[in-house]
Amino acid sequence: MSLQEDLNSLIARAMGGGGQEAIAKQHARGKKTARERIDLLVDPDSFQEIDLFVTHRANQFGLEKEHPFTDGVITGWGKVDGKTVYIYSQDFTIMGGSLGEAHGLKIAKLMDLAYQNGAPLIAINDSGGARIQEGVDALAAYGEIFYRNMRASGVIPQISLILGPCAGGAVYSPAITDFVFMTHENSYMFITGPEVIKSVTGEEVDFATLGGAKVHTSLSGVAHFSEPNEEQLMAKVRWLLSFIPPNNLTPPDFQETDDPPSRLLEDILEIIPSSPNKPYDIHHVIERLVDGGEFLEVQESFAQNLVVGFARIAGQVVGIVANQPAVLAGVLDIDSSDKGARFIRFCDSFHIPIVTLIDTPGFLPGVDQEHHGIIRHGAKLIFAYAEATVPKVSVILRKAYGGAYIVMSSKHLRGDINFAWPTAEIAVMGPEGAVRIIYRKEISASANPQQLEEELIMQYRAELATPLISASRGYLDAIISPQETRLKVAAALDMLKEKRAPTPVRKHSNLPL
Numbered sequence: 001m002s003l004q005e006d007l008n009s010l011i012a013r014a015m016g017g018g019g020q021e022a023i024a025k026q027h028a029r030g031k032k033t034a035r036e037r038i039d040l041l042v043d044p045d046s047f048q049e050i051d052l053f054v055t056h057r058a059n060q061f062g063l064e065k066e067h068p069f070t071d072g073v074i075t076g077w078g079k080v081d082g083k084t085v086y087i088y089s090q091d092f093t094i095m096g097g098s099l100g101e102a103h104g105l106k107i108a109k110l111m112d113l114a115y116q117n118g119a120p121l122i123a124i125n126d127s128g129g130a131r132i133q134e135g136v137d138a139l140a141a142y143g144e145i146f147y148r149n150m151r152a153s154g155v156i157p158q159i160s161l162i163l164g165p166c167a168g169g170a171v172y173s174p175a176i177t178d179f180v181f182m183t184h185e186n187s188y189m190f191i192t193g194p195e196v197i198k199s200v201t202g203e204e205v206d207f208a209t210l211g212g213a214k215v216h217t218s219l220s221g222v223a224h225f226s227e228p229n230e231e232q233l234m235a236k237v238r239w240l241l242s243f244i245p246p247n248n249l250t251p252p253d254f255q256e257t258d259d260p261p262s263r264l265l266e267d268i269l270e271i272i273p274s275s276p277n278k279p280y281d282i283h284h285v286i287e288r289l290v291d292g293g294e295f296l297e298v299q300e301s302f303a304q305n306l307v308v309g310f311a312r313i314a315g316q317v318v319g320i321v322a323n324q325p326a327v328l329a330g331v332l333d334i335d336s337s338d339k340g341a342r343f344i345r346f347c348d349s350f351h352i353p354i355v356t357l358i359d360t361p362g363f364l365p366g367v368d369q370e371h372h373g374i375i376r377h378g379a380k381l382i383f384a385y386a387e388a389t390v391p392k393v394s395v396i397l398r399k400a401y402g403g404a405y406i407v408m409s410s411k412h413l414r415g416d417i418n419f420a421w422p423t424a425e426i427a428v429m430g431p432e433g434a435v436r437i438i439y440r441k442e443i444s445a446s447a448n449p450q451q452l453e454e455e456l457i458m459q460y461r462a463e464l465a466t467p468l469i470s471a472s473r474g475y476l477d478a479i480i481s482p483q484e485t486r487l488k489v490a491a492a493l494d495m496l497k498e499k500r501a502p503t504p505v506r507k508h509s510n511l512p513l
């Protein structure tokens, strides 16, 4: 029979993955197959597969008996909302989706295409890791992938979906990529599994407690999004893709909006408590500020004292970075510094202006924070803001104390347009602490120390912490009415549309890590 006659049956065999039994097992676990996942993600009939007939070349440890087509990974490109994306999807029904030489080189080839042609890479992970029978060839293939992840960083967006096990060194490809998605069940990431941990440290732990979605979205910060099932996860990936451009040479899409830029935030003052020490939820401010209230929060369960995510203002994509007074009063700590810095660097890589909403009492004091390196981690946030050359617009809503004033997109780190509400308090430290330091003697000598302290605090707030001082120095460009925040931010972003900011010639900076 000629290949022409046989082709359809070969294709049918290749499309059948690891066979009905393995597919049924995959479904019984509540998991989709590699191909079903691609279909869920891309526009109908848009997927173009390559390397369907690739097989491994291993001839030891039983692998010589079978050479399944695809070698356990589907690769190709498709469209999401009409825009090209490159996708690889590991097929757990073939040798547990394990990564051998041919499997790894298929992925590397796809990554080269994505890199060369400037479109996002979506990596769907569901794998037992390095194919044990292929030894160092499997490890070498991982190395090829890691290298390409690094090379593509800041050139094309890279998104990892963890829809099964992702163990051992395999976790490092997702870890290098820009965004990691997990499902609530069936999705695990760890360097060493429960068995190894038990034999080495004696600790007993199950897969989910060790490296499930909850752990990685709330505790470790490894993952950025988690969804209850694969359908919802793919919808979220599509939503994320709607905000980000295909590569670092193309700005994000402008989207017409019927939400007027001049819309006043009528009820904004009802959200912000009159007492500066009372919390409120910054999400309410973000929702009112952005087009149609549509905000895609990134890492919403991790370091919740800082809120980051994507939105549009007057049709233009922006990255929002906002202190969250409702969590730890909005302090900056180790995790929020890491979270903010990584997000800012993504935005800066891909032409996404950064809008910063500031209400923070400063960096979190404490032995634990100091010993775990708040100096090193806080430095990342300063570095990221200072390094970013995309338009940077900020609004100080209430507190901007100490180092946090400087860090959060201040003029001194080349914030382009810096606004403050009349309620802003800008100073070296909060009134209570400051008054106790500079008036310690007067307060202890007073007949009524409490009353004197309260008076001095009021005076400090009115005379030293007032935004008028910063405005008089030009550190603020304007003190704006809270209701006009959208209007003012939109006008600033519009003015900054063609911003050019050259960076010094150097190999690369040495970001504190």
Ligand code: HXC
Residues within 6 Å of the ligand: 094, 095, 096, 097, 098, 127, 128, 129, 130, 131, 132, 133, 139, 142, 143, 165, 167, 168, 169, 170
């Ligand atoms: C070869 C593998 C494999 C692997 C699974 N399989 N992992 N084959 N190499 N790494 C095969 C199984 O033999 C089995 O084949 C099929 O895939 C399905 O696996 P099951 O064990 O039946 O599935 P399940 O019970 O769901 O368990 C899934 C699993 C388990 C938890 C992933 O298979 C497992 O622990 N695998 C090993 C994981 C691991 O330690 N990997 C190495 C990590 S280190 P049959 O023929 O029976 O269907 C690493 C280093 C990377 O990856 C370094 C990069 C720098």
